[in-house]
Amino acid sequence: MTTLAPPAPAPAAAQETAPAPGRARRRRPARIRPGLVAAGAVVAVVLLAALVPDLLAPHDPLEISLSESFAPPSAEHVFGTDQSGRDVYSRVVHGARQSLVIGIGATAIGLAGALVLGLLGGLGGRIADGAVTRVIEVLYAFPGILLALILIAVYGNSAVTQMVAVGLATMPGYARMVRGQVLVVRGSAYVEAARALGHPPVRILLRTILPNAFRPLTVLVTLGIGQAIVWAAALGFLGMGVQPPTAEWGAMLNAGRTYIQQAWWMDLFPGLTIVLFTLSLTVLGRHLQRATDAGALR
Structure with a gap:
């Protein structure tokens, strides 16, 4: 009769590194990203300026003082003054509301039209899908800024x-993404399972297709607001946007280009504000995209 040898003891290194039973695993602390923090701070300041501009602006943005025209940046006027003696910093702060309203409103309009086209193309059958595709292609044939100038x-x-x-001008990009997502979700396994369980089509559309099809748009909207603000500023720079004396970043660029050699600060600070804000929105949007792809927000 043979006897079984006792099992060999585990190596010392394995015994030391093996976690004890029942010991909870410690999560590594989240790493602080300076770029993300800076982007969030810039967006927060701009939102605060749009909501309560008088809290940040020391002067009336429409107050004219010809005796202080073209005053360079100083302790009293940190961004200098314009050709009418108005404080540029106060106008930049008050212009945040106008620029954000235009950016958010334009994004909402683009999304509304995109939802109609995307759902019609994704759920309407071959004929409707072909018609929607042709419409999107026609809109893509026109440069966005040209279409805006025509309107x-x-x-x-x-x-x-x-x-x-x-x-x-921004609607074709949203419509193409909505259409593509609806086509992908419509043929997925969980939609087929919902149909097999006998769920009505309206419930499948509202509870299954729409939430999963629109999820990627949350990231696209974050980036789209910044794009809309840049386009609105470009129209204002060309004199096709909000007209003076309304404080708006693009209109301020248009007013300052005439005096660029005499008063460089009239264009520098509004332009720098546009760049910093849109860049911050892009950073936040990319982080949100990575977190969405990972399946959970950090």
Whole structure:
């Protein structure tokens, strides 16, 4: 009769590194990213300026003082003054509301039109999908800024016209993504399972297809607001946006380009604000995209 040898003891290194039973694993602390923190701070300051501009602006943005025209940056006027003696810093702060309203409004208009086209193309059958595809291709054939210029030239300069023009210019990109996502989700296994369980089509659309199809748009909207603000500022720079004396970043760039050699600060600080804010939105949008792809927000 043979006897079994006792099992060999585990190596010392394995015994030392093996975690004790029941010991909870410690999570590594989240690493602080300076770029992400800086981007969040910039966005927070701009949102604060848009909500309560009088809290940050020391002067009336429309107050004219010809005796202080073209005053360079100083302790009293940190961004200098413009050709009418108005404080540039106060105008930048008050312009945040106008620029954000145009950017958010244009993004909302673009998304609304994109949802209609995307859902019609993704759920409407082959004929409807072909028609939607042709519409998107036609809109893509026109440069976005050109389409916006045509609409503003026809309907005039106003904040509403600017929002509609920029929204229509950004709509094709949103519509193509919505259509693609709806097509992917419609053929997924969980939609087929919902149909097999006898769920009505309306419930499948509202509870299954729409939430999963629109999830990637949260990242795209974050980036789209920054793009809409840049386009609105470009229209304002060309004199096709909000008209003076309204404080708006693009209109301030348009007013300052005439005096660029005499008063460089009139263009520098509004332009720098646009760059910093859109860059911060891009950083936050990319972080949100990475967190969404990972399956959980950090």
